[in-house]
């Protein structure tokens with residue numbers, strides 16, 4: 001792992017000595033798209049369509065109090081939580097379907113629909129698994145071209161809105177409501193602004209994106225998920241005409257939940273942090289290593305496959321929460 005990280009870092013350092021790009025930014029290369037975990041990274045030329053599918057799986061295990069590892073016994077003695085009811089691990093799987101269409105060279109429209117599948121294992125085996133699955137919040141966005149320079153750089157703005165199509169009424173098999181992290185949507189209409197900057201040279205590319213999620217109002221259950229801010233920075237090296245490798249650094253910060261789910265009882269709140277609004281949201285910095293493959297010839301010409309693995313460099317949670325271990329994103333994209 002250490003060797004691989006050094007390899008990617010040396011690739012990025014090499015960047016400064018590589019030759020300058022001739023002509024404008026181009027999507028027709030493997031790193032013409034950002035690492036697969038980045039959303040809304042690119043625009044299309046007028047009339048183009050793109051379909052995409054991403055599978056994202058997030059693994060969480062062990063408890064954190066702020067940025068410190070703690071045991072279930074620590075959480076019991078500090079916060080009075082029921083040891084058996086504390087979460088032990090969680091897997092969040094997401095199937096993400098996307099479509100893009102450029103109605104002009106200035107505007108690309110984007111639609112995204114997610115299907116989520118969550119599973120949480122508790123410390124005590126008697127409770128069984130907590131599970132939830134179903135569609136998430138549908139998101140529509142418009143990407144607006146801000147600038148394109150002749151030397152391979154460009155920038156665009158994104159304005160998006162998600163609708164509360166994901167359920168916030170998910171329950172455990174015993175009939176009690178599941179905690180905030182196991183619900184499938186935010187329950188609110190959310191505004192998603194973002195700004196993206198991209199650049200290319202002959203063999204390298206890089207990008208930066210600032211993005212936010214701003215919740216509008218309060219949902220039907222009387223709470224609002226925390227607003228979110230994210231800053232991503234990545235670089236990629238074109239290895240062949242079809243393959244590129246990438247390195248990404250990402251920082252995100254999400255606030256705690258405001259209000260309280262009307263179906264979650266005070267007893268539930270006392271037993272587990274998963275049911276407490278103030279024990280949600282975190283600051284996290286991750287490192288991502290990825291590969292993009294772009295089919296240039298044959299029957300699959302124009303198709304893209306990509307994989308990215310992300311792991312935290314640093315994380316600080318609000319209150320007591322599960323620790324994020326790693327995230328894998330696998331994706332397919334096809335534009336015509």
Ligand SMILES: [Cu+2]
Pocket residue numbers: 042043044050100335
């Ligand atoms: Cu696209």
